[in-house]
Amino acid sequence: NAGVMQNPRHLVRRRGQEARLRCSPMKGHSHVYWYRQLPEEGLKFMVYLQKENIIDESGMPKERFSAEFPKEGPSILRIQQVVRGDSAAYFCASSPTGTGFYEQYFGPGTRLTVT
């Protein structure tokens, strides 16, 4: 059973470009969470999605960031017009249910570098 998959593992973008980060949850998991790990700031929740629905986006920056989890295909975290401050590791996690009872399984992360 494959784990959570994220691609790309490393992404380099110039300021002003768009970054698209993909996450395929574990088989049978329909709940996806995105977290960001900024240097010196630790891991922060960004957004929680179920298939075709955003449930909690309280951690998403108000501008330039969006997320989706379509009926078919991976979840996408999209960052428009990237800035240097977006450089971070972005982790996706999945869970079989949308309750806190179950642990979340994390992907290997995407390291975004903005030059």
Add this chain to the structure above:
Amino acid sequence: AQKVTQAQTEISVVEKEDVTLDCVYETRDTTYYLFWYKQPPSGELVFLIRRNSFDEQNEISGRYSWNFQKSTSSFNFTITASQVVDSAVYFCARGNSWGKLQFGAGTQVVVTP
């Protein structure tokens, strides 16, 4: 804001020593979940243990054990007989009812031979 505090930034031990990591959390929820995750140098996040707020039974799993005390809002984690492969950053996290995790700042554990 409700916080998760890991006061220890780094702990250095010699192999075979025990390591205890402290975690204190704040919450207004009656039902919540507590976790420990490990982040080795390779960068991935590995789930270690989970505890529910309504279950204060402390357990041992292999070399890992934990001490959950609701009265002091603490969820401490112990590695017994540490090994070099235990060197990593360890994160304590509190989860709400729909799974949103709030992480502590992490504790770097360095185990030397």
